[in-house]
Amino acid sequence: MVFLQLPKVTKKTQQREGQFLYHLDLDCFFAAVEIREDPELAGKPVAVGGNRETRHGVITSCNYIARKFGLHAGMPINKALDLCPDLICTGRHHSLYRDVSDNIMSILSSYTDEIRVASIDEAYLNLTSEVENEYGGDPLPLAKQMKTEIYEAEQINSSIGIGPNTTIAKIATGEAKPDGIKFVPPDTIIEFLTPLSVRKMSGIGPKTTESLKRR
Structure with a gap:
């Protein structure tokens, strides 16, 4: 429909x-769905998009915990990791x-x-x-x-x-x-x-x- x-x-x-x-x-729709699928992510800074290992890509969505560090959609993951080293990056589904x-x-x-x-x-x-x-x-x-x-x-x-x-x-x-x-x-x-x-x-x-x- x-x-x-x-x-x-x-x-x-x-x-x-x-x-x-x-x-x-x-x-925080995309991030909220990812956290729902993996409850261990709850209470942690989470971003959808980007690659921690290569530090390439951009954030598509992030939860409010991550936003407290200044993160937002469209931010390069390299900058996001500088602001929030403990950021967890998930794939896009x-x-x-x-x-x-x-x-x-x-x-x-x-x-x-x-x-x-x-x-x-x-x-x-x-x-x-x-x-x-x-x-x-x-x-x-x-x-x-x-x-x-x-x-x-x-x-x-x-x-x-x-x-x-x-x-x-x-x-x-x-x-x-x-x-x-x-x-x-x-x-x-x-x-x-x-x-x-x-x-x-x-x-x-x-x-x-x-x-x-x-x-």
Whole structure:
């Protein structure tokens, strides 16, 4: 089943207030799957990708323990090992990641047909009618239910951001990590965004950030 062909969360739905749009992201997804498969990796700095012996390659994903050393996706493994000498590097198992992702996206699709899969580890859902009709306008119980169902099925943690549009929902997810939920009601958007770096906005990178700082 390919949910990428069902992009019902559209630009029009992004703009309407009074909606409950959810963004769900699987925390450190590739690394989380590797740790699930090998429980002895739990509690240790783990990165997917790269070769310890040759010190070649780049990190595809790393867990939060590794991130405390400054590691991140895209970092050359040579630099990563300098920052974290005890880093454990695993191979990539893409078919396994896809199977886990497909199962999780199937779980999400059981909540609504208004789902857009953004990547192997994230999706947007429009759950406005469900929240209003079944939960009295409170979006948090449904988010908790989704997280619990995903963890029970695949032992993978997830974070969820909820807002009136997909941009706010995605930023909220970043603030909810790891393994949390963040709801931003429409009347709190300015308060929510004000203390955040402009880097939180999709499409704004280091160069644009520096340019904005000079203005």
